Amino acid sequence: MRGISRERAFVMAIAGAIPLAGCITLEAPDEPIVIELNINITQEVIYRLAEDAGNTIDENASIF
Structure with a gap:
């Protein structure tokens, strides 16, 4: 009986899944x-x- x-x-399960295939x-x-890329470069x-x-400052040490 188990078989x-x-x-x-x-x-x-297959019969239940067939109608879902059309959805x-x-x-x-x-x-x-559109992909907007806002890149922050202020650190550099x-x-x-x-x-x-x-x-x-190093080149003109006498001024500073």
């Missing part, structure tokens, strides 16, 4: 996907300015 109930459960659809969006700019300022 029959397993087969019956399998058939019922899944994939569609491309009407408008293009500040580092470069600090390095340049340090070099300027």
Whole structure:
């Protein structure tokens, strides 16, 4: 009897899953996907300015 109930459960699972297959659809969006990349580069700019300022002070120590 166990073999029959397993087969019956399998058939019922497959029969239940068949209607769900038609519910899944994939569609491309009407408008293009836009990805905005806001990259913060202030740290690099500040580092470069600090390095340049340090070099300027070293080169012109008599002014400062």
